[in-house]
Amino acid sequence: MENKSSINEFILHGFPDTEELRIVHIIVFLIIYLVALIENLIIITVIVYSHQLHSPMYFFLVNLSLQDLGSISVTVPKSMVNSLTNTEAISYSGCFCQVFSLIFFMMSHFFLLCVMAYDRYVAICNPLHYETIMSKKACIQMATSVWMGGLSYSMLHTGNLFMVKFCSRIINQFFCEIPQLLKISCSDSYAAEEWILILSSSLAFILFALIVFSYVKIFQAVLQIPSTQGKQKAFSTCLPHLIVICIFLVSGTFAYMKPLSSSPSTSDILISMFYCVVPPIMNPLIYSMRNKELKMAIWKLIINIVFQHFAPIWLLL
Secondary structure, three states: OOOHHHOOEEEEOOOOOOHHHHHHHHHHHHHHHHHHHHHHHHHHHHHHHOHHHOOHHHHHHHHHHHHHHHHHHHHHHHHHHHHHOOOOEEEHHHHHHHHHHHHHHHHHHHHHHHHHHHHHHHHHHOHHHHHHHOOHHHHHHHHHHHHHHHHHHHHHHHHHHOOOOEOOOEEOOOOOOHHHHHHOEOOOOOHHHHHHHHHHHHHHHHHHHHHHHHHHHHHHHHHOOOOHHHHHHHHHHHHHHHHHHHHHHHHHHHHHHOOOOOOOOHHHHHHHHHHHOHHHHHHHHHHHHOOHHHHHHHHHHHHHHHHHHHHHHHHHO
């Protein structure tokens, strides 16, 4: 048995350490990370350089892409480095920095999803006052509140973890997260963190209720739109956001709300991958597949880049 004072590093024992599986792990995670990186950078670049996309919805989508890049960069690169160097160690401070960063991006992600639901609610249910309510100043204030809210919660959670005593240093996961750290904590040493989790769950439920209320009103308004084209346009901007919310909430709820177990579980790794790794890949695809404006802007940017680089060569020929 080890206590907190004697632990200066943790062992991330998430994946089997055979040579073949290490190679598969590196290749799969490298592909996932590069795809997520490219997708989100494309979304950010297209929105920044396309003036027709300079609206509140796309401003918040840029923030969502930044959060996706941050959340996947916290976990996947470290896991790949460990596999490349054939080690499973992560320092005590490194583990807590990982927890801090992950909660920061995840909580700000959730807050942003609520703001985006409000944006769609105002756009569809109160379109005449949309520009007044969702002004540039209001959008910046909302985005700032989102990031500050995530920062406050990450500081609260991480600060409480410093009070927890650990009886083991083996984490059955490929990154540090609160549920896995509570599994290896000594009995009755994490009461404060449990109360913080209960508080977070209560806040999450309230925000989820507000999202549900917003979408009930949105769908009521959409069904009253007389034209089929108008309904399709409204659904095309709402359904991607609703899908992203469902993926995030379902996976996060399973990861944080399921009962703690001291034995290793493959489902823990799969669920954690689902809420940490899958959203950064899926979010850009979900938003771009059903959004005609975004798809047209992407193609326009690609054509402009190709023309600028290859037009001089064509003129010479």
